Amino acid sequence: MTRRSTTRWAVAGVAVVIVALIGLLAVSKTQTDSAASPLLGKTAPPLAGKTLDGGSFDLTSMRGRFVVVNFFASWCQPCQEEAPELRRWAQRHQAKGDAQLVNVLFQDTPAAAEQFFARYGGATWPVLAVGTDTIGLDWGVAKVPETFVVNPQGVVVAKTITTVTESSLDDLLERGGATS
Amino acid sequence: MSAAKKFSSRLLPWALLAVVIVVAFVVGAHSAAKPSLAERTRSVADTIRCPQCTDKSMAASDAPTSVAGRAEIQRQLVAGRTPDEVRAWFAARYGQDILLTPPRRGVEGLIWMIPVIAFVVAAAVLSAAFLRWRRIGAETATDADVAVVAAALDELHTRDVSEGDGS
Known part of the structure; x- marks a missing residue:
């Protein structure tokens, strides 16, 4: 083999390797959907603690019904927009008894949360407001609002990072396997 | 100098360098506080x-x-x-x-291999080049080469002499 053909083969080999690497990286699975979560399809992380009204809540006691877990903060504009929608949704499903809303405070104070709910007619559902920083990490929450749907078996079946409405929450539940 | 002595004198600096590197690593690893x-x-x-x-x-x-x-x-x-x-x-x-x-597994894990591959390829190319240069340096002139050079020198000498006579 001549020196020139050896060089040509070496260059061709390097080019093939570079193209193959670029191709592999291009087709590799990337997380483009910001609402994707590694928690989907897995048992929900622990969610328990004192509620804003002095009671207590534990997600494990909610088996048998759908639970919507909504992370929020009083300073968050989208959270303020979705609050009345969440309230309507929670009241409708509380009456039916098929699904439960739980709010979890994220980077905010219980006092601010109380004022927040007072503005929207109060919360008739559990609101976890103390020691929730660890809960946020456990659920992989980066920003608010973030909303998860946990099915009756305790598995996380849906997540959204957009502002929810009463009907979009029902859609989310349906996506998670609920029948309307 | 015998071949063995020549070999050992060439190897000695490298051996000393290796010892220094190993000692530095061992001392560095043990002296670093937890x-x-x-x-x-x-x-x-x-x-x-x-x-x-x-x-x-x-x-x-x-x-x-x-x-x-x-x-x-x-x-x-x-x-x-x-x-x-x-x-x-x-x-x-x-x-x-x-x-x-980046994770060490999967497609993204390939990124860890690139420096290693680049190092191996560079070392192979340099080794091949050094070997080729050494081979070229070790080549000796053949009888035909010597004859060509001698003829050229003769011709040059003859031309110098004839030009000197003409001046």
């Missing part, structure tokens, strides 16, 4: 992205999530988890994108 919990926490936090930021690590960010994240890292290290286990814990909740170091 990192404190705060240092270990920071070291792990350096490799995890702040969930709320775009380009900061948990160690470099003062965002509330990063503060809570650092506390969680410390808690897990105290509980006996290894740095890799702590990183896996965050990746299981936020996805692989939360890690600032």
Whole structure:
């Protein structure tokens, strides 16, 4: 083999390797959907603690019904927009008894949360407001609002990072396997 | 100088260099103080992205999530988890994108191999070049080469003499 053909083969080999690497990286699975979560399809992380009204809540006691877990903060504009929608949704499903809303405070104070709910007619559902920083990490929450749907078996079946409405929450539940 | 002596005198500096490197590594590894919990926490936090930021690590960010994240890292290290286990814990909740170091497995793991491949290829190319140069340097003139050079020198000499006579 001549020196020139050896060089040509070496260059061709390097080019093939570079193209193959670029191709592999291009087709590799990337997380483009910001609402994707590694928690989907897995048992929900622990969610328990004192509620804003002095009671207590534990997600494990909610088996048998759908639970919507909504992370929020009083300073968050989208959270303020979705609050009345969440309230309507929670009241409708509380009456039916098929699904439960739980709010979890994220980077905010219980006092601010109380004022927040007072503005929207109060919360008739559990609101976890103390020691929730660890809960946020456990659920992989980066920003608010973030909303998860946990099915009756305790598995996380849906997540959204957009502002929810009463009907979009029902859609989310349906996506998670609920029948309307 | 005998071949053995020549060989050993050539090898000696390399052997001494190897000894110095090994001793430096051993001394460096043993004399370094065991990192404190705060240092270990920071070291792990350096490799995890702040969930709320775009380009900061948990160690470099003062965002509330990063503060809570650092506390969680410390808690897990105290509980006996290894740095890799702590990183896996965050990746299981936020996805692989939360890690600032590429994973060592899968397609992304190939990125770790590129420097190794580049080093091996460079070493092979340099070795081949050195061998070729050594071979060229060791080549001796054949009788035909000597005859050609002698003829050329003769011709030059003759031309010089004839030009000298003409002046």
